[in-house]
Each structure stands twice: as C-alpha cells, then as structure tokens.
Amino acid sequence: MGKKLVALAVILGLAASFTVYSYIKKVEQEARQRRLAQVVVAVKDIPAREQITAEMVALKDVPVESIHPRAARKLEEVVGTVTLFPLVGGEPVLLSRLARPGEGRGGLAFQIPPGKRAVAISVDEVRSVGFLVKQGDTVDVLLKVPVKAGGTGSGSEEVPVALTILQNVEVLAVGRSLEQPRVEAAGKEGENKQSPQQAKEVATVTLAVEPEEAQVLLLASELGSVRLALRSPVDREKRVLEPIDTEKMIKKFGGGAGLLDRLRREAEMAGAREKAESGGTGLTGVVAPPPFAENERTENERWSVFSEK
Numbered sequence: 001m002g003k004k005l006v007a008l009a010v011i012l013g014l015a016a017s018f019t020v021y022s023y024i025k026k027v028e029q030e031a032r033q034r035r036l037a038q039v040v041v042a043v044k045d046i047p048a049r050e051q052i053t054a055e056m057v058a059l060k061d062v063p064v065e066s067i068h069p070r071a072a073r074k075l076e077e078v079v080g081t082v083t084l085f086p087l088v089g090g091e092p093v094l095l096s097r098l099a100r101p102g103e104g105r106g107g108l109a110f111q112i113p114p115g116k117r118a119v120a121i122s123v124d125e126v127r128s129v130g131f132l133v134k135q136g137d138t139v140d141v142l143l144k145v146p147v148k149a150g151g152t153g154s155g156s157e158e159v160p161v162a163l164t165i166l167q168n169v170e171v172l173a174v175g176r177s178l179e180q181p182r183v184e185a186a187g188k189e190g191e192n193k194q195s196p197q198q199a200k201e202v203a204t205v206t207l208a209v210e211p212e213e214a215q216v217l218l219l220a221s222e223l224g225s226v227r228l229a230l231r232s233p234v235d236r237e238k239r240v241l242e243p244i245d246t247e248k249m250i251k252k253f254g255g256g257a258g259l260l261d262r263l264r265r266e267a268e269m270a271g272a273r274e275k276a277e278s279g280g281t282g283l284t285g286v287v288a289p290p291p292f293a294e295n296e297r298t299e300n301e302r303w304s305v306f307s308e309k
Helices: 002-033 196-200 211-223 246-253 257-277 299-303
Strands: 036-042 057-063 117-122 138-148 158-174 204-209 225-230
Touching (some): 117 158, 158 246, 204 211
Antiparallel strands (some): 117 204, 158 204
16 A cells, blocks of 8 residues: 555656646747847946946847836937936937937937037017027027227227127027927918017027137127127038227218218217207317218218119
C-alpha cells in the first residue's frame, strides 16, 4: 500500500512539472512571436527646459501594442529639442513634451533665434504701419531725435534728426499674439480675421535683435520717437543711410537753399509776432521776407514743392 502511494505521488509530481514546463514554454514562445518595435527612451532623468543630446536618449524594443501614438521612434526626432516638461529615466519620450528652438509652441522663449534677444517696443497705428505688421515680417527701425544744432551749449537750437538705427529685423510677436492672424473662411482671400478692437489692443511689437542691438533699441526708445518701416519679404539688403535733418531734407527734396532761407525768415517773423502779442519787444529788428513777384509761386505752390519731388 505504501509503495502504491509513493508511486502515485511520483506520477502526480511528474505531471505537475510537465504542466508547468509546458506553460512556461508556451509563454516564451508567445513572447518571441509578439511584434516588437523601437521607441526612444530617456536614459536618465531630464529636467524641463533642457536641450536633449544624443547621450541622454536611446532606442528600446517594446511591444507594438503598448507604444504611445506620440512616442518618438527615431533619435533624430529628439536630439536637439528642448524639454517642455521633466522626463523620467526609462520612460518613452513623447514628442508633445518637446519643442525645437524657433518654434512658438513652447512660448516666445522657444521662438527666439539662437544668439538673439526679444525686445518689445511701444507702438501705435502710425508707428506700426497701420497695425499691418505681422509676426514673421521684417522691418527697419527708424528714430527721430532732437539734436543740438550749434553744439552742446545751453543756447544751441534743437533740430529734429531722423536716422535708421536697425535694418532687416524679424518681428517675433505683435501684441500678445505669437501667430499670424487667421484668414476668414467666408471673407475675401487674404483678409485678416483680426477685428478693429483687437487692432486697438496692439500696444507693442516684439523684435528679434542681437544683444548689442537690444541696447541701441532701448536707448532709442528713451531718446526720441521710434517708428517701424515694413520691408518686402524678398528684400534682405542692408543699405548705408546717413542721418537727415530738416535742412538736408529741404535741400534734397524741397526746392533748394532758397526755400530754406525763406522758411527761416518766416519762422523768425512768426516767433517775433508771438512775442509781441504776449507783451514782448515786438517785431523790432526782424526783416520781413520780400513779397512774391508776379512770376513767383503762390503760398500754396511754395509748399507743394515737397510733393513735386
């Protein structure tokens, strides 16, 4: 009886072992037959706003059915990008958690070209070319500033001088928008969806400038009036432009030195007249400009020289 029990126990043990062995073999076979694919995983913990290098990531085989739809499948999709959120070592890298420099998806900081700085300037409808400047455009920056005509003395007269301080500057943002205005589906082709109210809310334009240009732009904003000149998208040439004052403008575009002298005399007359009306010394010592001859221009014609050139 005892021998039969021992034999039965041996038989049952062999059966159990065979069953376990068969199950393990079946699981191993299914694992080998399961389809695998490679995904990019983080080799170590990577903090947010860190640029990913080739040493930080690697490829790993994982079951196809467990791959996330946004998982990176190639190293070149990840290397060189910047993390928007922290990545845990060993986990698949999701493309939605990354941004490339120059893209606006991660905010303005990710849109700034390498080596440049984002500087915002105050604008209105005139200074921003009628609110028609958009993100991605290029502009020139002009400055009008008062300059002492006769030197730095207290008695020197200030005259306005206009000069171009920056050329071919990229517009990063208009107001708070990092994207170009969308196009109305039911409107005219190319018509902006931006409403008049949205246009009124545009108070700044953000430019991408070199670090040295950022200093120039800040100083110019404090010294005088800054205005933007919109450039054609195919015009990248930078020209050498000399500053221009009122005298140079009139001589070059307004009829020569004769007109300039007449305008000066008329300005002196106007100033003396205002002084006399306010109880000053009157018009003593001021020589009135000679009357126009019959063959000379009328008052309106004299000022039209600016539009004739």
